[in-house]
Amino acid sequence: MAGKKSPWGGGSGNGGDNDKPTGSNGGDKPKGPRNPWLPPGGGDDGRRAPNIEDIFKNRGPEGPRRGGGGGGSNFRFPQRPGGKSWFPVAVVAIIGLGLVATSFHLIGPQQEAVVKTLGNYTRKMEPGLNFSAPFPIETVDVEDVEGVRTVRIPGNNSQAKLILTGDQNLVDLSYIVRWNIKDLEGFKFRVVDPEETVNEAAEAAMRASVAETELDETFSGQGRAAIEQDVRERMQATLDSYGAGVRVLGVEIEKADPPAQVVDAFRDVQVAEQNADAARNQARGYAQQVLAQAEGEAEAFDKVYEQYRLAPQVTRQRLYYETMERVLSQTDKTIVETNNVTPYLPLPEIRRRAQEPTTTITAPEGQ
Amino acid sequence: MSSFFQDHRNSLLALGVAIVAFMMSAYVVPEEEQVVIIRTGNPVGVVNTPGGETGAGLYLRVPFIDSVRRIEKRLLDLEMNDEEVLSADQQRLLVNAYARFRITDPVRMVERAGTTDGVRNALEPILNSVLRQELGRRTFQSMLTAERGSALANVRANLDRQARQYGAEVVDVKIMRTDLPEAPLQSAFRRMESDREREARTIRAGGSRDARIIRAEADAEAARIYAESFGKDAEFYDFYRAMQSYDATFSNGENPSESSIILSPDNEYLRQFRGRR
Numbered sequence: 060m061a062g063k064k065s066p067w068g069g070g071s072g073n074g075g076d077n078d079k080p081t082g083s084n085g086g087d088k089p090k091g092p093r094n095p096w097l098p099p100g101g102g103d104d105g106r107r108a109p110n111i112e113d114i115f116k117n118r119g120p121e122g123p124r125r126g127g128g129g130g131g132s133n134f135r136f137p138q139r140p141g142g143k144s145w146f147p148v149a150v151v152a153i154i155g156l157g158l159v160a161t162s163f164h165l166i167g168p169q170q171e172a173v174v175k176t177l178g179n180y181t182r183k184m185e186p187g188l189n190f191s192a193p194f195p196i197e198t199v200d201v202e203d204v205e206g207v208r209t210v211r212i213p214g215n216n217s218q219a220k221l222i223l224t225g226d227q228n229l230v231d232l233s234y235i236v237r238w239n240i241k242d243l244e245g246f247k248f249r250v251v252d253p254e255e256t257v258n259e260a261a262e263a264a265m266r267a268s269v270a271e272t273e274l275d276e277t278f279s280g281q282g283r284a285a286i287e288q289d290v291r292e293r294m295q296a297t298l299d300s301y302g303a304g305v306r307v308l309g310v311e312i313e314k315a316d317p318p319a320q321v322v323d324a325f326r327d328v329q330v331a332e333q334n335a336d337a338a339r340n341q342a343r344g345y346a347q348q349v350l351a352q353a354e355g356e357a358e359a360f361d362k363v364y365e366q367y368r369l370a371p372q373v374t375r376q377r378l379y380y381e382t383m384e385r386v387l388s389q390t391d392k393t394i395v396e397t398n399n400v401t402p403y404l405p406l407p408e409i410r411r412r413a414q415e416p417t418t419t420i421t422a423p424e425g426q
Numbered sequence: 427m428s429s430f431f432q433d434h435r436n437s438l439l440a441l442g443v444a445i446v447a448f449m450m451s452a453y454v455v456p457e458e459e460q461v462v463i464i465r466t467g468n469p470v471g472v473v474n475t476p477g478g479e480t481g482a483g484l485y486l487r488v489p490f491i492d493s494v495r496r497i498e499k500r501l502l503d504l505e506m507n508d509e510e511v512l513s514a515d516q517q518r519l520l521v522n523a524y525a526r527f528r529i530t531d532p533v534r535m536v537e538r539a540g541t542t543d544g545v546r547n548a549l550e551p552i553l554n555s556v557l558r559q560e561l562g563r564r565t566f567q568s569m570l571t572a573e574r575g576s577a578l579a580n581v582r583a584n585l586d587r588q589a590r591q592y593g594a595e596v597v598d599v600k601i602m603r604t605d606l607p608e609a610p611l612q613s614a615f616r617r618m619e620s621d622r623e624r625e626a627r628t629i630r631a632g633g634s635r636d637a638r639i640i641r642a643e644a645d646a647e648a649a650r651i652y653a654e655s656f657g658k659d660a661e662f663y664d665f666y667r668a669m670q671s672y673d674a675t676f677s678n679g680e681n682p683s684e685s686s687i688i689l690s691p692d693n694e695y696l697r698q699f700r701g702r703r
Contacts, residue, residue: 339640
């Protein structure tokens with residue numbers, strides 16, 4: 060038994076020789092722990108040509124031959140009834156299971172998959188149950204094509220994103236790009252990093268668009284809508300020219316604000332607008348008041364005048380006496396006989412009153 | 427356990443050797459990659475190049491002698507860091523651009539640049555200087571307008587010409603950011619601020635102008651109403667208004683006996699008082 064080497068690579072597994080009698084493999088094979096699936100080093104500048112080894116390593120739990128048969132190293136398989144080992148049976152079973160598992164593919168309703176036969180893109184899988192040749196021969200790459208992906212720019216870093224506008228002002232802009240996959244083949248095989256490409260295309264398109272827009276337009280709803288539309292079209296054109304297989308569903312500007320450094324000045328403009336509106340409103344109030352008063356007075360005069368016209372002399376006299384009555388009943392009256400006498404004015408009396416506001420008047424001559 | 431190996435030792439060994447030999451000579455070229463086969467240092471063949479005859483798939487090589495150099499077939503990106511560029515009107519601008527390129531001639535690329543990173547390293551300073559040249563010919567303002575498109579087309583063409591020497595093709599050059607450096611940034615802020623101040627002033631002035639006009643129009647309208655009504659009999663209006671005026675002036679309802687009136691007996695009011703006729 061000591062002379063036999065396992066065709067699976069002997070004890071290349073991790074510490075597998077502890078309970079195996081073939082412990083001398085280190086002696087008769089200098090590169091003992093080396094994995095036989097790897098080509099000799101130095102053959103091609105360190106790059107491992109046959110990728111199948113990598114593929115197996117990445118298979119996860121069902122990868123049956125990880126480490127070159129190491130599975131059989133750490134414990135002794137129970138004996139079959141005929142005295143033979145279960146080991147080969149187990150290996151075959153695991154490989155078989157892996158082959159079967161990699162042949163059935165359930166593609167979800169939103170998904171599509173590209174199938175590569177020995178690396179060569181051969182076909183696409185539509186939603187439903189699909190079959191392929193087992194794993195090493197055909198690889199299946201499933202991708203969510205319908206699902207909408209969202210990118211927020213700028214990302215989570217709180218730094219303000221200042222963009223130059225056409226009138227050389229700056230606007231602090233953040234926006235969301237929604238996209239999904241239009242053409243899975245292009246998405247997979249044309250561009251190295253499609254997500255990053257989308258981000259960069261969005262950034263370039265947004266900056267180009269804003270650079271052709273005036274600052275005030277970026278704040279107005281209509282201007283924003285125009286920018287969003289423009290960016291979407293530019294992005295789509297750019298990505299199509301790359302063959303990236305991406306469909307840009309929409310660009311939404313979340314926020315377009317003046318930069319924090321000048322935000323006070325912008326607020327002052329709003330305040331000014333409100334001030335101006337307030338001034339206009341006050342003036343309108345005044346106007347209504349003045350007009351109402353004018354209409355009222357004119358109307359009152361018209362009414363009196365109507366009556367006056369019917370009996371001018373009498374109305375006039377009546378108005379005169381009524382007014383004089385009111386006036387004189389509320390004031391102190393002094394009647395001075397002027398004919399040949401120097402009038403004596405009760406000056407102390409008047410002076411006493413002069414401490415309060417006093418009006419002195421000589422009576423009007425005639426009516 | 428060992429009986430299985432003993433029984434089939436030779437066939438298993440042969441199988442193992444066959445598998446190892448196959449693994450060493452076979453290689454898979456995936457859809458995303460192109461391959462240059464290098465035999466003792468010289469490129470002797472290519473697989474899955476853009477526009478080439480062979481596609482992706484399984485290929486064989488001579489073990490140990492042929493080595494396989496894998497090269498990205500998809501579109502690669504080349505990013506330029508923030509660079510301060512001087513425009514034709516001596517304005518400084520921070521520019522950040524990217525280029526998209528793909529390897530179209532892998533043999534030349536392997537010979538001249540070695541790897542795709544080598545191509546990147548070679549193209550980066552070229553992109554940088556081409557961009558500087560092109561933008562330096564234009565004014566700051568024109569970089570912000572549609573003219574930018576034509577500038578970038580020139581940059582792309584120039585860069586592409588250089589890139590061909592490395593077996594690469596430049597598909598697109600785009601400016602990602604054009605920003606102002608710190609000092610011009612501050613002055614831009616000041617300018618924006620003063621712009622807004624001016625705007626605020628204009629708005630306020632406009633408001634007070636409108637307010638004045640509204641008031642004046644109301645006054646004029648009121649005057650018209652008065653004139654229309656009172657003008658019917660100016661003489662009576664004089665009398666009527668005088669009566670109102672006396673009322674308002676002398677018969678102050680709140681504090682009555684504040685005024686003194688000295689009446690002459692000639693007064694019209696006292697005509698009846700004197701009993702004369």
